[in-house]
Structures are given as C-alpha cells and as structure tokens.
Amino acid sequence: MSESPAGGGTTPWRIIFMGTPEFAVPTLEALAAGPDDVVAVIAQPDRPAKRGRKVHVPPTIQVARRLAIPTHQPARVRGPRFVETLAHYDPDLIVVVAYGRILTEAVLECPRHGCVNVHASLLPKYRGASPIQWALLRGETVTGVTTMLMDAGLDTGDILLARELPIPPGANAGELHDLLAPIGAELLVETVARMKRGTVRPRPQDSRLATRAPLLKKEDGLIDWNRPAREIDWHVRGMTPWPGAFTFLDGTRIVVLDGAALPQPADAPPGTLLKAEASGLMVSTGEGCYQVRELKPENSRAMAPQAFLCGHRPAVGARFSSDRGVS
Amino acid sequence: MSPPAHHSIAPSILSADFTRIGAEVEAVSRAGAGLIHVDVMDGRFVPNLTVGPDIVSAVALATNLPLDVHLMIVEPDRLIPRFVDAGASIVTVHVEACPHLHRTIALIHDCGARAGVALNPATPLHFLGPVLSDIELVLIMTVDPGFGGQDPIPSALRKLGQARRLIDKAGLDRPPALEVDGGVKAHNAGDFAAADILVAGSGVFLWPETQEDTHKSSLDGDQLAAAYARAVSAILGALAP
Numbered sequence: 001m002s003e004s005p006a007g008g009g010t011t012p013w014r015i016i017f018m019g020t021p022e023f024a025v026p027t028l029e030a031l032a033a034g035p036d037d038v039v040a041v042i043a044q045p046d047r048p049a050k051r052g053r054k055v056h057v058p059p060t061i062q063v064a065r066r067l068a069i070p071t072h073q074p075a076r077v078r079g080p081r082f083v084e085t086l087a088h089y090d091p092d093l094i095v096v097v098a099y100g101r102i103l104t105e106a107v108l109e110c111p112r113h114g115c116v117n118v119h120a121s122l123l124p125k126y127r128g129a130s131p132i133q134w135a136l137l138r139g140e141t142v143t144g145v146t147t148m149l150m151d152a153g154l155d156t157g158d159i160l161l162a163r164e165l166p167i168p169p170g171a172n173a174g175e176l177h178d179l180l181a182p183i184g185a186e187l188l189v190e191t192v193a194r195m196k197r198g199t200v201r202p203r204p205q206d207s208r209l210a211t212r213a214p215l216l217k218k219e220d221g222l223i224d225w226n227r228p229a230r231e232i233d234w235h236v237r238g239m240t241p242w243p244g245a246f247t248f249l250d251g252t253r254i255v256v257l258d259g260a261a262l263p264q265p266a267d268a269p270p271g272t273l274l275k276a277e278a279s280g281l282m283v284s285t286g287e288g289c290y291q292v293r294e295l296k297p298e299n300s301r302a303m304a305p306q307a308f309l310c311g312h313r314p315a316v317g318a319r320f321s322s323d324r325g326v327s
Numbered sequence: 328m329s330p331p332a333h334h335s336i337a338p339s340i341l342s343a344d345f346t347r348i349g350a351e352v353e354a355v356s357r358a359g360a361g362l363i364h365v366d367v368m369d370g371r372f373v374p375n376l377t378v379g380p381d382i383v384s385a386v387a388l389a390t391n392l393p394l395d396v397h398l399m400i401v402e403p404d405r406l407i408p409r410f411v412d413a414g415a416s417i418v419t420v421h422v423e424a425c426p427h428l429h430r431t432i433a434l435i436h437d438c439g440a441r442a443g444v445a446l447n448p449a450t451p452l453h454f455l456g457p458v459l460s461d462i463e464l465v466l467i468m469t470v471d472p473g474f475g476g477q478d479p480i481p482s483a484l485r486k487l488g489q490a491r492r493l494i495d496k497a498g499l500d501r502p503p504a505l506e507v508d509g510g511v512k513a514h515n516a517g518d519f520a521a522a523d524i525l526v527a528g529s530g531v532f533l534w535p536e537t538q539e540d541t542h543k544s545s546l547d548g549d550q551l552a553a554a555y556a557r558a559v560s561a562i563l564g565a566l567a568p
Contacts, residue, residue: 142333146391161416162391164361166333166523190416193439199387199414206357 010196013092016111017069018042020058023177025099026185027118028060031095032067032191039089044100045073053220077101086110095188095196096150101317105152115150116191118184120177122146122162124210127155132180133173134213137238139231142166143176145184147191151200158202160191170260172240216243221255224245225271225320229261245298247271252313254320257302258294265289276277278306283320330491330520334566335361336559337395337506339528340386341377342475344544348382352389354548355531358555359498359563361416362395364508364526366472367410369400373473380406380413387414395464395524397445397508399472400424404431411438419443419466419506422454432461443506447471448483452490462503465490467522470509475528479510484518491521513558516565529560534558 017028020043032038041064047056064071074082083106083145086094091111096103097118108115121131121148128134135143144164151157165183167176191264194200221243223232239245244255259280265282268274275282280291296302297312329330338360343351352363353381365383370376387394393416398404403420410418418435422444425431435442448471455465467487469479487507492501507519508526519525534554546554 008541150561161393161417163393164335166335169332189439194387194414197412197414199384199412200391201388203353203391 004211012036013113013192013196013267014039014090015192016040016042016086016089016091016094017060017064017097018094018099018103019060019097020044020100022059023120023184024060024099024118025063025180026181027095027097027188030189031192032063032069033224034192036192038067038069039091039200040070040072042072042099044051045075077107078104080106083107083110084130095192097184097188102154103150103152108150110154116160116188116195117148117150117155117157118188119146119148119155120180120184121213122157122164123148123159124205124207126211126213128213129215131187131213132176133216133238135167135238136171136173136176137234138211139234140167143180145180145187147187156205158204160200161187161194163187170237172237172258174241183208204320214263221246222322223256223320224322225283225290226286229285229290232285232289232290233259233261248322248324249273249314249320251324252312253298253324255293255298256292257296259290259292261285262289262291266301268317269319269325273314273316273318273320274312276309276316277307278304278309280305281308281314330566331505333521334520334563335524336531336562337362337364337524337526338531338555338559339366339475339508340365340532341366342528342532344532348385349389350548350551351532352386354551355555356390356392356537357552358531360392360531360555361524362393363390364395364397364528365415366528367396367398367400368473371404372401372421373399373471373542375473380409383410383413383415393417395419395443395506395526397443397466398424399445404434407431407434408438411435411440417441417443417446417464421445421519423447423450428458429461432458443503445508446486448480448486448509450495452486455490455493459494459497459503460499463501464506464524465494465503466506466508466526468509469507469519472509475511476533479515479518483509487519488521499512511562513561513565516562520566525562525566527558530562531555531558534561537551 015036043058043060049055061071093113094111094115121143126134146162147160148157221239223245236245246255264287266286270286272284280293284288338355368375368377381393395417397419402423408451418440432442441463445466447468467490469483470477503522507522511525511527512530
C-alpha cells in the first residue's frame with residue numbers, strides 16, 4: 001500500500017478489531033489495507049452446525065485467516081483473562097463493529113486511545129442491537145453511520161464522526177445493510193486518521209433525542225393488517241430478510257418479502273384479499289391497500305404472485321390472519 | 328428527470344460569524360445539516376480571500392459532520408494534503424484550475440479523502456465526462472464564486488438540471504452526488520431540487536431572525552441551533568414534492 005502523502009510522520013497504530021458478522025467485514029478489510037497494523041481480530045465463537053449445515057465461522061474470522069491476522073473467539077469477555085489477552089497486544093485502539101456483546105470498563109480502558117464503535121444509525125437515534133431494521137420499521141427516509149468513542153453504556157458514548165445516507169425508496173434491511181457497511185468502513189478509516197492527527201473531537205450525545213433499536217425476535221415479524229398500508233410497508237422492509245414479515249392464509253404461514261402501499265381506499269375489513277392478479281395480491285389494511293409482490297409460503301421457495309396463484313387458489317374475500325386459525 | 332427523494336443541506340461557513348466560528352459550526356451541526364461546507368478562496372482563482380488549513384482544523388474540531396472543503400484556488404495539488412490533514416472529508420477542486428484533473432483526483436484519494444469536481448457557471452458540463460466515474464461529488468456553481476449573498480444565474484440553474492440527467496444517464500454503480508452552490512435560499516430552494524446536496528451560506532447563517540445585530544450574538548448554543556434548524560427546515564420544506 002503506497003504511503004499517504006498527507007499526515008506525514010505519524011507512526012502506524014496497533015489496532016485490535018472486534019467484530020463478528022458480515023457488516024463488520026468491510027471495516028476490517030479497510031483497516032488491514034491501510035497504514036495501521038491490525039494486530040488481532042476478535043469475534044464470537046463459531047455457531048454450531050444446524051441440521052444439514054456446516055459450522056458457521058464468523059465472516060470476520062474468515063477474513064482474518066485470509067490476511068494471516070491472529071484471531072480469538074472467546075466465550076466470555078467479562079473478567080480479567082480477556083483483558084489480559086487484549087493487553088498482550090499493546091493496542092493503541094480497539095475498533096468494535098457489531099461484536100455482539102457489551103464491553104466492560106476494563107476492556108474500554110485497555111487501549112491507549114480507547115475503543116471506537118461503528119454504529120449503523122445516526123446516534124443518538126436507534127441505540128441498540130438492530131439499528132438498521134428499526135430505522136426502516138419507523139419509516140425513516142434517511143439514516144446513516146456514526147463512529148463513537150465507547151463508554152460502558154449501550155451506545156451512549158461520545159460521537160466522533162457521522163455520515164448520513166438517504167434510504168432508497170423500497171429498500172429493505174438487507175439492502176440497507178449492504179449500503180451502510182462500506183460507508184461504515186470509510187467513516188471508520190477517516191475517524192482513525194483524524195484521531196491520529198487530532199482533528200476530531202468527541203462530543204456527548206443528546207440523550208433527549210435517543211431512541212431504541214432492540215433485538216428483534218421471530219414473532220415480531222407478524223404483520224398487523226389493522227395498521228395503515230404505509231406502515232405495513234415499513235414493517236415488511238424492516239423485517240426483511242430477518243426475521244421476515246409473516247401472516248397466515250388458509251392455515252398456511254406466508255412470509256411477505258416485498259410489496260407496496262397503495263393509496264386506494266379499502267372497503268373491506270383489514271386483511272381481506274381484494275384482488276389476486278399476476279402483478280400482486282391486493283390486501284386491505286387499516287388505511288389504504290397493500291399489494292404483496294413477492295411472497296414465500298412455508299415449505300416453498302420465494303415466489304412472485306403469479307407463481308403463487310398457480311399453486312394456490314386463494315379466494316377473493318379470503319382473510320389474512322394472525323395465526324393458523326381453526327380450519 | 329426525477330429529482331432525488333432526499334436532499335442534504337450543507338451550510339457554508341462563508342456567511343458565519345467568525346468571531347465565534349466554533350459555536351456557529353457546533354450550532355449548525357445540530358440543525359439538521361448533512362455536511363459542513365468550507366469555502367477556501369485564495370484571492371487569485373476568485374477575487375476574495377478566505378480561510379486556510381488552520382481554520383479548517385478548527386472547524387473539524389467543532390463538528391462530527393463531514394467537512395466538504397471547496398478549493399477555489401489555483402494549483403490545488405500543492406495544498407490538498409494539508410487540507411486533508413486538517414480534517415477535510417471531501418476535497419472539491421475546480422476543473423478550471425486543474426490542467427491534469429486525473430492526477431489531482433488521484434492525489435485526493437491517496438490522501439484518504441473523497442474527491443469532488445466543481446464547475447463555474449460558464450464552464451460546459453462536458454468537462455465532467457472523462458472523470459465522472461472517478462469522483463464522489465460534482466459541484467455546480469450557480470454564481471461566479473467569491474462572495475456570499477448573490478442571486479443564482481438562470482442559465483446555470485438549467486445546467487444543474489442537465490448535470491442531473493448526465494449523472495443519471497451514466498448509470499454508474501456508485502454515481503457521484505450532485506451538489507449546487509450559489510444563491511440557495513428558502514424562497515427559491517425549489518429551483519435547486521435536481522441536486523442531492525444544496526450549499527446554503529447566507530440562506531442559513533443570515534436567516535432573517537438571526538440577522539438583527541443584537542439578537543444573534545446574544546443567542547446561546549441551543550437557541551442558535553434552534554434558529555438554524557428553522558432555516559434548514561425552511562429550505563428543505565421548499566424542496567419537498
């Protein structure tokens with residue numbers, strides 16, 4: 001990597017990288033390709049194999065192995081042993097991206113310049129485990145990434161840099177994740193460069209503006225057809241790909257993968273199938289209609305409405321419901 | 328041509344109160360701005376002289392938002408590293424000042440910043456063609472740069488629409504953002520809707536209610552931030568479809 005003509009004379013920092021999922025990968029790769037030394041990569045332990053699947057090795061560990069960086073996957077990060085492991089590397093900085101565990105004061109104080117977190121929202125909004133999904137669930141039109149000097153609270157640390165991203169209309173959480181991950185990498189690289197030069201100042205968050213983004217559970221995906229169509233659209237986009245926005249029709253659990261809110265009024269009770277055509281399944285909602293454009297019935301693949309109509313013959317007037325019902 | 332769904336406002340510190348630039352930048356950063364725009368002028372490329380890397384450092388320390396540094400200077404290559412060192416997130420150079428634009432863009436990237444290219448009102452758009460896929464920002468000037476408070480030149484506004492079409496038709500994976508600077512105010516913001524980012528100097532910092540001499544200097548940080556938030560909202564409101 002050629003030396004940057006700017007920032008002459010600063011020695012490379014020793015950086016420990018803590019991160020587990022795919023979201024963390026671009027940041028790790030950008031750091032490793034830059035002027036600083038990534039001395040270790042720490043991630044959650046491998047996930048055991050589910051039936052018919054291989055053991056899941058975290059994407060960050062795979063990258064670290066490819067780059068010949070030492071890795072650790074401790075089961076516990078509270079307690080002195082983990083701090084000793086970190087101290088052994090004599091880190092200037094720890095970068096944390098979606099690691100998946102809250103860090104103790106002892107860990108936060110270990111590196112010379114503290115721990116910097118890359119958080120996928122514009123803090124103090126959407127503090128918590130699922131910022132990308134909650135920005136969509138709440139119908140935001142813009143989100144972003146924030147780098148934060150970590151403290152012992154949950155995403156409460158002082159803000160270093162922030163960059164906003166307009167949410168493309170119709171984007172779901174998976175697509176937004178893929179847009180935000182490289183931005184997070186760029187923002188973190190800029191943050192570290194400016195920390196080294198002393199041209200960034202941490203500033204406290206205004207907790208009056210804080211909102212939460214708690215971890216989602218599978219059952220949170222249930223579609224409430226009583227809500228206005230545009231909120232159902234937020235729900236589908238925020239819950240896709242995981243945990244998935246689902247409903248029930250004729251006893252079958254169906255995941256709604258894509259659709260759109262339409263302004264035409266619905267003259268039927270919420271959840272009623274108004275029209276079943278190749279372009280979509282029109283469903284009445286609390287306000288307006290929602291058109292389902294891609295769906296995945298249980299035990300089937302994802303399909304377009306046309307394919308669904310071939311295999312199933314939902315009657316106009318059938319009701320989407322919140323459970324399998326008695327059939 | 329469909330205008331972007333979301334617009335960012337980039338307040339320009341050119342119109343800020345330099346006796347307390349830190350407070351001004353902090354306040355406007357809490358007002359819904361997307362970036363902080365810094366107009367660097369050398370008295371040669373434009374007839375006015377403003378700030379250098381040292382002030383940019385001060386601004387960088389006063390905000391978490393990206394610093395959008397617009398170099399209205401001749402021979403920018405010599406100073407680009409110093410501006411990135413000072414905290415510039417984006418460095419925008421003028422096509423009219425860069426005989427070797429690819430080299431300059433590569434230098435900005437090597438320094439670790441994003442690269443923008445700016446065009447004065449009389450400069451044709453086709454100068455962008457050879458570099459469009461290499462840059463992160465296109466800046467269309469709708470006034471001849473040098474001083475704040477000017478009204479936009481109508482032919483330059485038409486050029487903004489053409490720039491939108493040029494970028495959209497290029498079909499790039501990561502198209503550059505389109506930024507406009509020159510005469511943006513709340514009452515005419517709709518004319519600039521083709522842009523992704525609108526620079527507003529006097530339109531934010533000299534927003535009417537802060538213009539009365541006694542008032543602005545007596546406002547504390549929160550009041551200043553609230554006043555600028557109203558200015559930013561007024562501009563964004565005029566852009567809403």
